[in-house]
Amino acid sequence: MNAHFNSPDRRFIPIPTQYQIYDSYTIDPKWQTKFTIIWTSVLAFSFLVSIPYIIRSWRNGRLYSGLAIQETLDPYSIKEPSITRDKLPRQDPRLTQSSFSSRLILGIRAMIQSVSLWTLPMPNLTWWKGQVGDCCRRAYFTLSVSQIVLVLGYMAAVIACFVVGAELTQNSNRPGFIALAQLPVIILLSLKSPLPLPVFLPSLSYEHYNFLHRWTGRTLFITATVHGGMWINQFIKNNEMDQINAEKSRRGILAYALMGMVVIASLKPVRRKCYQLFWIAHVMFFVGFFAAISYHTPYSRPWIYPCVALYAYDLFVRMLRYRIKDATLVPVDDTLTMIHIPDCDAGWLPTQHVMVRVLKGSGVFESHPFTITNAPSTSFSASPRGIILYAKVAGDWTKKIHNLARDIKTIEVGDDDETIEERQKFLEREEKPDDSIDGLQHPGRKVQVMIDGPYGGLKIDLSQYENVLLVGGGSGITFILGAIEECLRVKTTAHNVVCGPSQVDVAWVVRDMSTIQALSPTLLYLHNLAEKLSVSLTYNLYLSNPPNPLPNVPAILPKSTILSPYRPEISQLVRTALLPLSSTRMNNLESAIIQNETSLSEESGSVSGICGNGLAVIACGPEGIVMETKNAIANLSLKDRITCGGIGFHGECYTL
Numbered sequence: 001m002n003a004h005f006n007s008p009d010r011r012f013i014p015i016p017t018q019y020q021i022y023d024s025y026t027i028d029p030k031w032q033t034k035f036t037i038i039w040t041s042v043l044a045f046s047f048l049v050s051i052p053y054i055i056r057s058w059r060n061g062r063l064y065s066g067l068a069i070q071e072t073l074d075p076y077s078i079k080e081p082s083i084t085r086d087k088l089p090r091q092d093p094r095l096t097q098s099s100f101s102s103r104l105i106l107g108i109r110a111m112i113q114s115v116s117l118w119t120l121p122m123p124n125l126t127w128w129k130g131q132v133g134d135c136c137r138r139a140y141f142t143l144s145v146s147q148i149v150l151v152l153g154y155m156a157a158v159i160a161c162f163v164v165g166a167e168l169t170q171n172s173n174r175p176g177f178i179a180l181a182q183l184p185v186i187i188l189l190s191l192k193s194p195l196p197l198p199v200f201l202p203s204l205s206y207e208h209y210n211f212l213h214r215w216t217g218r219t220l221f222i223t224a225t226v227h228g229g230m231w232i233n234q235f236i237k238n239n240e241m242d243q244i245n246a247e248k249s250r251r252g253i254l255a256y257a258l259m260g261m262v263v264i265a266s267l268k269p270v271r272r273k274c275y276q277l278f279w280i281a282h283v284m285f286f287v288g289f290f291a292a293i294s295y296h297t298p299y300s301r302p303w304i305y306p307c308v309a310l311y312a313y314d315l316f317v318r319m320l321r322y323r324i325k326d327a328t329l330v331p332v333d334d335t336l337t338m339i340h341i342p343d344c345d346a347g348w349l350p351t352q353h354v355m356v357r358v359l360k361g362s363g364v365f366e367s368h369p370f371t372i373t374n375a376p377s378t379s380f381s382a383s384p385r386g387i388i389l390y391a392k393v394a395g396d397w398t399k400k401i402h403n404l405a406r407d408i409k410t411i412e413v414g415d416d417d418e419t420i421e422e423r424q425k426f427l428e429r430e431e432k433p434d435d436s437i438d439g440l441q442h443p444g445r446k447v448q449v450m451i452d453g454p455y456g457g458l459k460i461d462l463s464q465y466e467n468v469l470l471v472g473g474g475s476g477i478t479f480i481l482g483a484i485e486e487c488l489r490v491k492t493t494a495h496n497v498v499c500g501p502s503q504v505d506v507a508w509v510v511r512d513m514s515t516i517q518a519l520s521p522t523l524l525y526l527h528n529l530a531e532k533l534s535v536s537l538t539y540n541l542y543l544s545n546p547p548n549p550l551p552n553v554p555a556i557l558p559k560s561t562i563l564s565p566y567r568p569e570i571s572q573l574v575r576t577a578l579l580p581l582s583s584t585r586m587n588n589l590e591s592a593i594i595q596n597e598t599s600l601s602e603e604s605g606s607v608s609g610i611c612g613n614g615l616a617v618i619a620c621g622p623e624g625i626v627m628e629t630k631n632a633i634a635n636l637s638l639k640d641r642i643t644c645g646g647i648g649f650h651g652e653c654y655t656l
């Protein structure tokens with residue numbers, strides 16, 4: 001009592017809470033800290049969830065396999081990754097048993113998968129239908145249910161932080177403070193380079209969490225609108241409209257306008273129709289916004305420094321991964337250009353992509369992403385050295401490089417006798433009609449390219465699955481080619497054990513025959529390789545714009561290839577791919593029951609491979625085809641999914 005009486009506080013009479021003045025500059029930064037704790041905790045949680053994935057990827061050698069392109073004077077000196085039986089990436093042993101617990105785990109995973117994959121279809125309007133391309137039946141909302149939940153969660157956290165305990169009508173600073181606190185997370189989600197720390201699940205690459213970058217950016221805009229709107233409301237209420245002209249307000253309005261420009265330039269129609277405009281506007285306006293906001297309030301600076309550091313890190317890592325290489329452009333048909341970059345030996349995984357800049361002509365100012373369709377050459381695969389990309393003509397830049405490749409008057413090949421002879425032969429053929437200038441016999445056009453990457457790629461481990469269904473639409477075939485290479489790669493790295501997929505079904509929806517013909521040699525080559533590894537590889541080709549009469553399957557393709565004049569029902573494809581699995585596993589389950597609950601793992605080892613079971617579904621192409629595949633899996637019954645041993649999914653859209 002005495003001590004309290006003697007304390008210095010006794011000189012102050014406590015002010016009742018209702019009469020205390022809200023000290024924005026003390027209280028609001030605390031909410032910035034709370035907001036930062038919320039999103040960093042979500043990151044930390046996702047890191048914890050990812051630990052099993054990281055360990056598995058490390059054990060199967062994938063974690064560091066696709067970090068930077070490497071080249072060597074002696075390609076055969078590169079050690080082929082070999083996986084011993086003990087290091088083999090096995091499916092969780094519990095899941096290969098017929099026990100109740102294993103089926104329970106599969107069931108829980110299947111339920112989570114259904115919720116996370118399910119995507120809402122758009123209302124059936126003509127305009128939207130026009131957006132889906134000819135591979136798909138209908139348009140879908142771009143975000144799946146799980147992505148919507150994540151976005152809403154983020155928005156809820158932001159709104160809670162600027163509303164709780166804030167007297168917005170008297171002091172509108174809180175949304176301004178929370179807007180600043182959002183900057184680091186927005187920049188973090190925009191980075192392309194692999195981070196030393198995983199962002200969300202490390203199985204994701206920038207193109208997978210890019211949607212969050214967009215939505216966090218929009219949430220920032222909403223927060224800034226509330227901040228500005230509430231201040232203007234106060235000025236009007238207090239009859240202080242001259243405050244709008246004050247230096248601080250003018251800088252705030254400038255920062256807001258620049259942010260608005262970023263939002264407008266990033267809208268989907270702008271991104272799709274004028275990608276370069278979107279990109280240039282994005283960078284310019286954002287830098288302008290940072291300058292304006294740092295003059296608007298000194299409280300912004302502590303939030304700008306981490307953003308600059310993160311962006312500098314991204315640029316630095318990208319610079320380390322840049323390579324300038326010789327490349328050959330080959331026009332394989334009227335709309336497809338093959339880009340062969342021979343001087344690369346390792347450091348990528350098929351299905352990853354690189355940003356390509358062709359250092360010739362006006363295309364030099366743009367870099368575009370293309371998927372790597374082949375695995376690094378090994379003594380088994382005997383595939384050519386280097387990286388092979390295919391670019392479908394989609395707009396100006398892809399058209400430019402196609403024309404460059406076709407420009408036979410300026411064909412430049414190497415100086416050696418063989419290539420001079422090749423050029424001579426080709427130019428003699430040039431006398432023939434125009435259509436002979438395309439095709440793989442074309443000697444190609446030598447250019448220099450700058451490549452940045454590799455990025456992204458397939459993140460499910462195919463050695464864990466017995467069957468694989470690959471669904472591709474249009475130029476999405478490049479990802480499918482890479483995925484076939486990956487199936488064969490996991491099979492060869494574990495060639496001394498029964499592991500990896502035994503059945504791979506490809507469904508490719510394509511507009512015209514010419515692309516099928518152009519890629520037939522590659523499809524045949526992969527089929528022959530698969531046969532050597534006892535993998536059954538089948539091609540089902542669907543023409544979305546079939547000519548009448550329907551042409552024959554190109555003679556070069558395997559006999560099992562089927563050509564159909566319609567778009568497939570993807571749910572039907574998934575069910576068909578499940579059938580053999582379900583019946584095999586049902587037989588195994590029955591025999592396990594007969595043998596008094598004998599472990600199924602031994603049984604399935606003899607029938608279907610020791611390392612995995614279940615079905616992996618991979619879809620790539622226009623958004624519609626990927627969404628249809630997601631929904632086909634989400635709509636499967638739990639029983640089907642448990643019986644087949646689980647389904648893995650990877651979807652890739654060639655649009656950002």
Ligand SMILES: Cc1cc2nc3c(=O)[nH]c(=O)nc-3n(C[C@H](O)[C@H](O)[C@H](O)COP(=O)(O)OP(=O)(O)OC[C@H]3O[C@@H](n4cnc5c(N)ncnc54)[C@H](O)[C@@H]3O)c2cc1C
Pocket residue numbers: 207271272273274275276353367368369370371372389390391392393394395396397398399456475478479653654655656
């Ligand atoms: C991860 C990824 C992998 C891809 N892999 C392949 C492939 O293997 N083969 C293939 O033919 N196509 C692939 N694409 C698509 C290819 O990048 C575009 O077709 C190409 O960039 C079009 O450029 P353009 O100037 O000719 O056409 P534009 O008319 O400028 O663009 C056509 C479409 O491509 C998008 N686009 C344009 N530039 C870029 C860019 N720099 N980054 C992302 N999207 C862009 C536009 O938004 C638009 O939707 C891939 C795209 C992505 C995102």
